[in-house]
Amino acid sequence: MATTLFAPAMADVDILMGAIGLEQQAQYAYGAGAKSGLLSADVVKVATAIADQHKQHEAALTAAVTKLGGTAPKAKDTYDLGTLKTQEDVLKLALMLEVQAANAYFDAFTKLTDVGLKNAGLSIMNDETQHVAILRSALGMDPVSSSFMPLK
Amino acid sequence: MSNVTRRDFIKKSAFFGGAAAIAMATPAGVFGFQAAQAAAADDGDVGLVNFAYTLENVAVAAYKAAAGTNLLPKAVLDVGLRFAGQHADHAAALGAAYKQLTGKDATPPPGPFAFPALKNVNDILTFAKALEEAAVGAYYGASSMLKAPALQQAITSIMGVESMHVTVLASALSMNPFPTAFVVGTPFADVQKTATALLATSGQAGQGGGMPAAMPATGMGGAAHKDDFTGTILGVLGGLSAAGAVALAMSKKNSQSEANNTQE
Numbered sequence: 001m002a003t004t005l006f007a008p009a010m011a012d013v014d015i016l017m018g019a020i021g022l023e024q025q026a027q028y029a030y031g032a033g034a035k036s037g038l039l040s041a042d043v044v045k046v047a048t049a050i051a052d053q054h055k056q057h058e059a060a061l062t063a064a065v066t067k068l069g070g071t072a073p074k075a076k077d078t079y080d081l082g083t084l085k086t087q088e089d090v091l092k093l094a095l096m097l098e099v100q101a102a103n104a105y106f107d108a109f110t111k112l113t114d115v116g117l118k119n120a121g122l123s124i125m126n127d128e129t130q131h132v133a134i135l136r137s138a139l140g141m142d143p144v145s146s147s148f149m150p151l152k
Numbered sequence: 153m154s155n156v157t158r159r160d161f162i163k164k165s166a167f168f169g170g171a172a173a174i175a176m177a178t179p180a181g182v183f184g185f186q187a188a189q190a191a192a193a194d195d196g197d198v199g200l201v202n203f204a205y206t207l208e209n210v211a212v213a214a215y216k217a218a219a220g221t222n223l224l225p226k227a228v229l230d231v232g233l234r235f236a237g238q239h240a241d242h243a244a245a246l247g248a249a250y251k252q253l254t255g256k257d258a259t260p261p262p263g264p265f266a267f268p269a270l271k272n273v274n275d276i277l278t279f280a281k282a283l284e285e286a287a288v289g290a291y292y293g294a295s296s297m298l299k300a301p302a303l304q305q306a307i308t309s310i311m312g313v314e315s316m317h318v319t320v321l322a323s324a325l326s327m328n329p330f331p332t333a334f335v336v337g338t339p340f341a342d343v344q345k346t347a348t349a350l351l352a353t354s355g356q357a358g359q360g361g362g363m364p365a366a367m368p369a370t371g372m373g374g375a376a377h378k379d380d381f382t383g384t385i386l387g388v389l390g391g392l393s394a395a396g397a398v399a400l401a402m403s404k405k406n407s408q409s410e411a412n413n414t415q416e
Contacts, residue, residue: 137320
């Protein structure tokens with residue numbers, strides 16, 4: 001798992017754009033999972049709730065990009081999610097994306113220059129790690145497997 | 153630190169400034185600490201690291217106190233001891249950072265602490281959740297106060313894990329485990345008050361003492377509110393009681409480790 005997703009010299013706005021991309025991908029993945037017919041009704045509800053939080057993250061990041069004079073990227077029409085045949089496949093994909101996102105925000109903290117953006121990123125990171133714990137629980141895994149970030 | 157009074161300790165722990173000038177030791181190793189980064193640290197950083205070290209030690213003590221009540225079912229006890237171990241990891245890392253910054257060993261808070269009455273499982277989980285939320289809030293606040301990038305990274309590295317603890321404990325309390333998209337923990341000033349309240353006791357702390365007045369009102373003591381969504385997610389976690397679900401996850405940990413490795 002790559003934990004250094006943002007190059008050292010990236011401008012704040014570029015880091016935010018990268019984060020928006022991750023949030024869009026996550027929403028797509030949860031949406032695809034929900035529509036796949038592979039998930040139980042209860043898991044669909046949880047996936048939808050998590051996707052809504054990613055939507056909130058995207059909105060906040062988009063507002064920040066706009067404030068910086070940038071234009072937030074549009075979501076792609078499709079993302080390659082691999083082959084999803086079971087609920088477990090969907091949950092594992094979601095877990096992988098959440099770990100990636102949590103680590104990306106962890107990485108972004110030292111690269112962002114604006115304190116407000118740093119704080120926003122951390123508050124989102126903390127939410128992504130909570131998603132990780134929930135997904136790991138749902139997969140029957142130890143919900144908190146490490147004492148430190150980045151997560152594996 | 154070994155000779156300071158408790159008042160001084162708390163004062164320093166709460167980093168109200170004025171920490172004694174401390175010679176910088178040659179740093180190496182912890183959190184990838186490099187000399188140039190340590191040079192960026194100042195007395196405020198030392199106070200923050202010490203405060204974090206204190207919080208982690210209090211957390212370890214709290215989980216041990218909870219375990220000592222004999223009120224916890226084994227499954228919940230196992231989770232608590234696991235979290236205590238992670239807090240001990242945090243304390244060790246922060247203690248090492250403190251030593252690198254000051255050349256001195258960090259001194260664990262002496263205790264005993266003014267923990268609230270822990271009369272049942274709900275009390276224990278509620279208190280643990282409040283402590284974890286306080287840790288998230290403390291580190292969230294500290295992250296932008298620290299000067300040394302390596303220390304910022306260390307604090308945020310720990311914070312993300314504390315946030316996971318909050319979620320597991322919320323689940324165990326039959327509460328929504330991820331109620332907000334932006335997780336900042338307990339406000340920093342409240343954490344300071346709480347820390348002071350917990351530390352400012354002498355021999356009669358603990359059982360039956362009630363909740364310290366400054367305890368953040370983050371659902372403390374209230375009956376768990378289980379709405380429809382929460383019921384749903386608890387169902388996702390195995391159709392068991394939430395604590396049972398967590399325990400299930402824990403018990404499966406070893407058998408799943410192979411799968412984890414594959415997945416990771």
